[in-house]
Amino acid sequence: MSWFSKTFSSSIGRKLLVAVTGLFLCSFLVVHLVGNLQLFKDDGGASFNIYSHFMATNPLIRTMEIVLLLGFLFHIYEALVLTRRNKSVRPVQYAYNRPQDNSNWSSRNMGLLGTVILVFLIIHLYNFFWRARFGEPNMIPIEGTEYDDLYSVVVQSFHLWWYVLIYVLGQIALGYHLYHGFSSAFHTLGLNHKKYTPGIQKFGAFFSIVVPAGFASMPLYFFIKDVVLS
Amino acid sequence: MAGNNPNSKPMNLTLKVWRQKNFQSAGKMETYQVKDISPEMSFLEMMDVLNEDLLRQGIDPVAFDHDCREGICGMCSLYINGRAHGPERGTTTCQLHMRKFSDGDTITIEPWRAGPFPVLKDLCVDRSAMDRIQQAGGYISVNTGGVPDANEIPIPKAIADKAFDAATCIQCGACVAACKNGSAMLFVSAKVSQLALLPQGKVERKTRVENMVAQMDKEGFGACTNIGSCAAECPVGISLENIAMLNREYINASFTSENV
């Protein structure tokens, strides 16, 4: 076996891949969140539609989209391999076990959380990404140019209570996933020192609240604004 | 001492103990009663009482590993009430005392559960996998004699202390037993860190970490997912920082060692 495949098929090597891809996905979350904040702009969705048009057509973004897809796939694949391996390590389970006394629930349930996020992601992609890329566009003029009115799709979707609920639940799962994952990734990269680890952990906690809260605020915003208050 | 705790009354307890004749056979939980247990007893002394009772009834006593009974040899194990080495943090089973329990309690006692730790009998498991990991590289290759004077290499106190902290691992296997993934990373990282921190150990640091991790994987231990149960249950307080150091050492070695 070459050193390369040896390294990345070892337990630590695989974990490293999960961590690196995880951090990369975190950076994607930031970009995605910041971009989508334009939903809150009170311009009838003009900026959001221009932005989504840009994201759908810019060659650099399109390339990054593939990288992002690979990031997801690697993250999921490596985590799956590790989880399967780890499950097989304890053929006989404890009759009585109290892991809650020694660890966080989120840390022990990354696989479950990841699965919930994946299900959410499929729904999310089907409704927005798939629709935007492959569906029948609904063109509207903005400052003289025709754009697909994705904004309306978003707003319409978020008028459905169950759809909003799926989003909120998805984001809660993401929050827990990040709560463990963010600082854990640094740990896996070998970065643990009394000087900066407390900082990373604090930032990780902040990140795991703010990012999902930011995402969740969008469906809630439209649901509350258009359904609850009207 | 009976005198420390004048109000401490003897306790009656129900024990649910894993019984398994040998490696090949299947095991099951058995229930036993023990009476008049003094709160000043150690947990293993309570087990001694159980065994003397069983023996008098002609029943095979419960086999469990133990030796020094002062928390340092690492031989005692036992998963007590769902926790490696029982409910008290930073304590081996042999140092756990019955004052942590109450009259009428039911105590569940199981062996370490992990594929690489097969049960030999009752509560005894085979932990030789950990020895084999040590043999893969947990040493500094110096022969006896011909070494420099001990004070030739000054080592900053902070580094020496950190190496010492890692070196206190007693190889009991609680980290593996407590880990959801059955990972031995805390154990491996303790040795890797100790030797990587010290100047004497730096010469072989890359080969060492590569070989020890390879052996760890070969033995079938799980992969660490940074849950932290291991460090929380470690009776001697080996820190998770060591796992980070192991990762760092491994990544560095993988990309820069001469071993292709």
Added chain:
Amino acid sequence: MILDSKIPEGPLAEKWDKHKFNVKLVNPANKRKYDIIVVGTGLAGASAAATLAELGYNVKAFCYQDSPRRAHSIAAQGGINAAKNYQNDGDSVYRLFYDTIKGGDYRAREANVYRLAQVSVNIIDQCVAQGVPFAREYGGLLANRSFGGAQVSRTFYARGQTGQQLLLGAYSALNRQIAYGKVKMYPRTEMLDLVMVDGKARGIVTRHLITGKIESHSAHAVILATGGYGNVFFLSTNAMGSNATAAWRAYKKGALFANPCFTQIHPTCIPVSGGYQSKLTLMSESLRNDGRVWVPKAVGDNRAPQDIPENERDYFLERKYPSFGNLVPRDVASRNAKLVCDEGRGVGTTKLAVYLDFADAIKREGLDKISQKYGNLFEMYEKITGENPYTQPMRIYPAVHYTMGGLWVDYNLMTTVPGLYATGECNFSDHGANRLGASALMQGLADGYFVIPYTIGDYLAQMPATRVETTHPAFQEAEAKLRADVDRLLSINGNRTVDEFHKALGQIMWDYCGMARNAEGLQFAKQEIRKLRDEFWKNVKIVGVNEELNITLEKAGRVADFLELGELMVDDALNRNESCGGHFREEYQTPENEALRDDENYTYVAAWQYTGENQQPMLHKEELKFENVKLTQRSYK
């Protein structure tokens, strides 16, 4: 039998160097033709096994634990002595030698002890090279502390876990040789007999503790590094599994047993709390650096320690021994604790304890400093007793800790059986009648790293490399006898458990052959032990079969041996009509209750020869010659 200690000629300081030159060597290419068995993997065994394998010999190492690293050396707390004189406080090889001879109350061999002091400096170098994380000063150099029986700081330490760290060093060296295939390791395997062919030790018979398999192993030489026999007392600071079986069965095959009555009762242990007690826990002697030992002045003073004013406390060690104070040697400290308790001034509910108080030290140095030095020991104390030693004084009482006696060995560490060696606590050689703190680790590693690798070559070089097959009748006979012994034990099916016998023996030994002995009590004890032994073989209860992990069968074999060894200890104590070191005969004491030696009649090693079951053993004397130190009454005043 004439005991030839084989001490080399010449001035003390040159003996070892000369000897090393004079011993025969085995050619490097020939070493691989020789097999050596090492039984026990503590400091003495692991260091010997690793070093011999490094030299090229084929080593088979055995231990009863599940891993060689569990050996009870791991529990040694305080430190290891070495004459490095890093502190510039007047230490030297000669001073370490002198302190050790004097501390041993002049019952050890000068030549052996001097060699021990000489190689002590190499041990520290070796351990540091292996990565042992000794305590260091801020400048990065090694730190030292002082220990009982010495007025210099020569003890190297790794917090309160020095034994652990040293053993892990030796274990790592052993692991390296296991990985190279030069050492074959047999864990969970107990040696049950020594096999001799043509009058030489040529192998052992073992029982595998998991499968019960009885197996023979052949070699050119056998090293016993199986530790001491303190568990004869049932309660001791030894590990639960520590036993004398290997040494005892070697004794029955012709190896002489020397000074069996020299047992060390360590002054600072956690007191017994009840009849269920399975072992005693030591609190490192290093605590006496800062802790002050005291009891109330008045008999029957039941006040809590903090309610007893300063002027009503008796700091009896400081009062009686102003120059050494709390740091007197172990035997002196233990005996004085017993004295004050016998006077009725003991503390705690059992009244069998004295205080070890850190209040002054905490006031002087601050809580942080004290917790840095002793934190783990304080924690351990609190776990066991439920009391916090930062706020109230520890209660301590002496407990059996170490046995200075052991298999008789010559300067080469060979027993009276050719090809059978004994190292570490298993032999009798270096500590005389009392061992100084931090010297056990020193001796174990000295024997294993730096003595046996030289001396064993001398023996092997003079014998052919031909191997003896384990099909040889001597092995077959030993195996058959062992099976018969096991069957005999299993067939008794009596009413008393092994532990009951062991506890009964321990009580006899503690009462009559413990910290203080007298002829009458010893004679009584001898009868009692015999009675108990008879009953054991008629009434012991063992369940199960041989072919399994059978914890009672294991214990029964060990206790059977203790029941014989106990009697030999009593015999030896009866024979030695003097008090010296750990052996205190009440008939022989100074008016101040100090041990009164009889140098004229007892300056010898008492080596006992086995003469048959229930027969009186035969005494052989090795006269001790003191050419370099003058025998004086030990004074720590």
